[in-house]
Amino acid sequence: MASETSLDFGTVRKPHRLLSRHDLILGVIPLAFGSALLAAVASSLRVEHTLLVAATVGVVVILEALFRNPPRSGTADN
Numbered sequence: 001m002a003s004e005t006s007l008d009f010g011t012v013r014k015p016h017r018l019l020s021r022h023d024l025i026l027g028v029i030p031l032a033f034g035s036a037l038l039a040a041v042a043s044s045l046r047v048e049h050t051l052l053v054a055a056t057v058g059v060v061v062i063l064e065a066l067f068r069n070p071p072r073s074g075t076a077d078n
Contacts, residue, residue: 025065032057 019027036054040047065071 021069022065022071025061028061029058032061 032054033051036050037047039045040050
C-alpha cells in the first residue's frame, strides 16, 4: 500500500523570527557599553576612551534605526 503526500505550495509562510531587526539593534547598545567596560578593565585603555567609542557606536546605531531605515507604522517587522 503506497501512501501519498500532498504539498500545498499556496500557503507558504515566512519563518517566525524570535527577534526583529530593531530588537537586535537595541541589543547592540548595551553590548557596546559592556564590551567597552571589559576592554577598559582588561587592558590599559582609559575608561573614558572606551566609553566614548561605545557611545559613538550607540549613536550611530540609533541614527541608523531611526532615520536610515525607520520602522513603518502599521507593519510588523517579523
